[in-house]
Amino acid sequence: MTASTGAGRPEGPSRSSGALRAARSSKRSKPSRPFGPFGPFGPSRSAKAARSARPSRSPRALRTLRTLRALRSRQPSKQPPRQPSEHPAQQSQQSPGQAARSSVRRPKDPSLRRSLLLFRAFLREQQDPGHCYSLLARDAADQVEAYDGPVRGRTVVDVGGGGGWFTEEFRRRGAHAYLFEPDVRELGPEPAEGTVVADGYLLPLADGAADVCFSSNVLEHVADPRTFLSELVRVTRPGGLIYVSFTNWLSPWGGHEWAPWHYLGAERARARYRRRTGHPAKHTLGENLFAVHIGPTLRLVRARDDVRVVAARSRYWPFLAGAVVKVPVLREFATWNLLLILRRCPA
Numbered sequence: 463m464t465a466s467t468g469a470g471r472p473e474g475p476s477r478s479s480g481a482l483r484a485a486r487s488s489k490r491s492k493p494s495r496p497f498g499p500f501g502p503f504g505p506s507r508s509a510k511a512a513r514s515a516r517p518s519r520s521p522r523a524l525r526t527l528r529t530l531r532a533l534r535s536r537q538p539s540k541q542p543p544r545q546p547s548e549h550p551a552q553q554s555q556q557s558p559g560q561a562a563r564s565s566v567r568r569p570k571d572p573s574l575r576r577s578l579l580l581f582r583a584f585l586r587e588q589q590d591p592g593h594c595y596s597l598l599a600r601d602a603a604d605q606v607e608a609y610d611g612p613v614r615g616r617t618v619v620d621v622g623g624g625g626g627w628f629t630e631e632f633r634r635r636g637a638h639a640y641l642f643e644p645d646v647r648e649l650g651p652e653p654a655e656g657t658v659v660a661d662g663y664l665l666p667l668a669d670g671a672a673d674v675c676f677s678s679n680v681l682e683h684v685a686d687p688r689t690f691l692s693e694l695v696r697v698t699r700p701g702g703l704i705y706v707s708f709t710n711w712l713s714p715w716g717g718h719e720w721a722p723w724h725y726l727g728a729e730r731a732r733a734r735y736r737r738r739t740g741h742p743a744k745h746t747l748g749e750n751l752f753a754v755h756i757g758p759t760l761r762l763v764r765a766r767d768d769v770r771v772v773a774a775r776s777r778y779w780p781f782l783a784g785a786v787v788k789v790p791v792l793r794e795f796a797t798w799n800l801l802l803i804l805r806r807c808p809a
Contacts, residue, residue, distance in 0.1 A: 576601070577780040588719070591625075599631035602678055602705070609772060609803050610703040613637035616673040619697060621662050622680035626654035632676075642666075662690050670699035679799070681708035682716075682754045688762060695768055695806060704769065704804035707777050711753035712794040718745050756793050756800050769804040777801035 580601065583594040607613060614636030620629045623641045625648060632639035641657045642665055643649055649657060660666055662677075662684060675698040684690045691706070698704050709715050717724025720743050723731035728747035735743045745751040763771055775783040777799040786796050 572780055572783075574780040577778055580778055584715075595625065595627040596631075598678075599627040602628060602676070602707075603631045603635060605777075605801070606674060606676065606703065606705055607635075610674065613674060617671065618674045618676055619665075619667065619672040621665065621675065621677045621694060622683070623676075623678070624648040625650045626657065628676060628678060629654050629657075637674075663693060665693055665697050667697040669696055670702070672698050672702060674698075674703045674705065676705045678705070678707050679709060681706060681759070682710070682752055683750055685752055687754060687759065691763065695766070695804075698806045700806050700808045702806045703772075704802075704806065706802040706804065707799055708754060708759075709799050710756050710759075710794060710797060712755065713798045714795075715798060716753075718751060719743055720745075756787065756797055757790060759800065759802075760787075763802060763804065768807050770807055771802065772805050773801065773803040775801050 580597065583590075583597050587594045603613070606618075612635070613632055616637050618629075618632045618637045618639040620626075620632070620639060620641045623629055623643060624645075626641050626643075629639045629641040641654055642660045642662070643653075643657065644659065644661045646659060649659075658666065662680065663686070675694045677694060681687050681690065694704050694706065709718070711724075714722045716722075717728070717731050720728075720731040720735040723734050724747075732743045732746070747753070760774060763769060773784065774787050776786055776797045777783075779786065779798070787793050787800065789796075
C-alpha cells in the first residue's frame with residue numbers, strides 16, 4: 463500500500479513537481495553572461511564564434527553609408543544653373559569670367575589683417591595717396607571677382623574713379639575698363655587712356671553697355687542719389703553686376719578730411735581743419751559732400767524692381783559685416799562704409 467499525505471496525494475509525484483519548479487526558477491534567475499560579457503575566464507567558444515560571424519558594420523550603418531555615397535555622387539548635378547544671357551548669341555561667346563559666375567559662392571568675411579592694412583593706408587592717405595588707392599583698388603577688384611567671377615574679357619565702367627586707380631587695376635586683370643569722371647582736377651596730369659569727362663547723372667553710354675558698373679565712394683558726393691543709382695542701373699546689362707560703396711554721414715569717417723569732428727557740426731569741423739593745416743578743407747557740406755544715410759539708401763534700392771540686392775554689408779569690417787547693417791541706428795555709426803552689390807534684373 464502506498465504511503466500518502468494528508469491531502470491524499472502520492473508523495474512521489476509531489477516531490478518531482480516541486481523539483482521541476484525549482485529547476486525552472488533557477489534557469490530563469492541564472493545570468494547568461496556571469497562576471498561580465500565574457501565570463502570569469504574570458505570569452506567562451508560560442509562567444510568567439512558569434513564575434514567572428516558578426517559583420518563589421520550594422521545594417522543601419524551600412525544603409526547610412528550607402529546614402530552618403532549616393533548624395534556625394536549626386537552633388538555635381540545640384541550646382542546652380544547658369545544665368546541666361548540677354549542675347550542667345552552671347553551664350554556661345556562667353557568669356558571665362560562669365561562662364562565662372564554660376565559657380566561663384568558668396569565670399570566669407572575678410573580677415574582682420576586686411577582691415578588693418580586698409581586702415582593704416584587710410585591714415586596716410588594725404589601723405590601717400592598712391593599706396594592708399596592702389597591697395598584699395600586691389601581690394602575692390604577682389605570683391606567684384608568674389609561676387610561675379612573673373613573680370614577678364616568683360617566691360618567694366620568706373621564711374622567717378624578720380625585718378626583712375628580702379629580702372630588701371632581692372633585693366634591689369636584683363637578687363638575692358640573705362641573711367642568716367644566729372645571733375646577734371648581729379649584726373650591728375652596724365653589721365654588713363656580712354657578716360658571720359660562725364661557726369662554720373664547722364665553717362666554717354668547705351669543701355670546695358672557694361673557687364674560691371676563700378677562706383678567707389680561717390681554716392682556721398684552727389685546731391686541726388688536716386689538719379690545717380692538709376693543711371694548706374696541703366697548702363698548695366700541684364701544679369702550684370704553693380705558695385706556701389708559710400709561713406710555714410712554718421713560714420714566716424716563721414717566728414718572725410720575733417721572727421722570725426724563733423725559730429726560737432728560741419729562748419730566747426732571745417733574751421734578746425736583750417737586752423738590745424740593752414741589751408742581750407744577740400745569738401746564743403748552741401749556742395750561736394752552730402753549727408754547720405756544707410757537706412758534711406760537701403761530702402762531706396764530695395765524698392766526698385768530692376769535690381770536685386772545680392773549683398774549689403776560693411777565694406778571694411780573683418781567680421782559681422784552683414785549683421786551690423788541689419789541693426790537700425792547702430793548701422794549709421796558702426797558700418798563706416800556701406801557696400802552694395804546689386805544684380806540687374808532681366809528686362
